[in-house]
Amino acid sequence: MFDFSGTLFRIESAREWLAAVLAQAGIDAGQDEITRYAGELERVGAQPGGTQPREADLPGHLVAAWEQRDLTAAHHRAAYTALSRLAGLPWDVHDALYARHMTPEAWRPYPDTAEVLAKLGTLGVPVAVVSNIGWDLRPIFRAHGVADHIAEFVLSYEHEVQKPDPRIFRLALDALGTAPEDTLMVGDNAGADGGAAALGCPVLLVDPLPAAERPGALLPVLDTVGGAV
Structure with a gap:
């Protein structure tokens, strides 16, 4: 028996993840800006398969969603798009980020x-x-x-x-x-x-x-x- 993420496969870096989504959306962002906000996404644990948030740092309203995130498709999407919103992105690409992480290219x-x-x-x-x-x-x-x-x-x-x-x-x-x-x-x-x-x-x-x-x-x-x- 094998686990998937971190065992057989590894997700792309948070910077690659964000850059790909912005490029697909036709959003012109500077390299420093991409690096900064990728760091924020990583800090809050918004990338599935990436760095996980520390439970002590989770807002109270997201604790249950995080604990139950892998039980249903709806729970998973809701938990991770909520986390991405904590990163303070200046672009509304939360659904696009979630969609990107499910692609083979990621x-x-x-x-x-x-x-x-x-x-x-x-x-x-x-x-x-x-x-x-x-x-x-x-x-x-x-x-x-x-x-x-x-x-x-x-x-x-x-x-x-x-x-x-x-x-x-x-x-x-x-x-x-x-x-x-x-x-x-x-x-x-x-x-x-x-x-x-x-x-x-x-x-x-x-x-x-x-x-x-x-x-x-x-x-x-x-x-x-x-x-x-």
């Missing part, structure tokens, strides 16, 4: 993602993607040529249950037809992805660095599986 696979997934397929190891998310990420995998390596997608908003709740991992295990002790969970968040350990799954954590800065963190997965086959 995501980069880690350098070893395709290699590891393909090798697992060669070994006959079924793979599930288990993600806390509010939209269908399957097109991202198709666009980057790795969808055929995934047997199951278990997405929180489709089941209204989110990590670390053991139920979402149980759904993936049942779909794969594998036992917890034989199923490795690979993720980047100890709190969320570590929830698989409650069922008896071993857990491997990686660092959610930008894609170019993390060339081979997934390769140990092959060592783990290779020792078991």
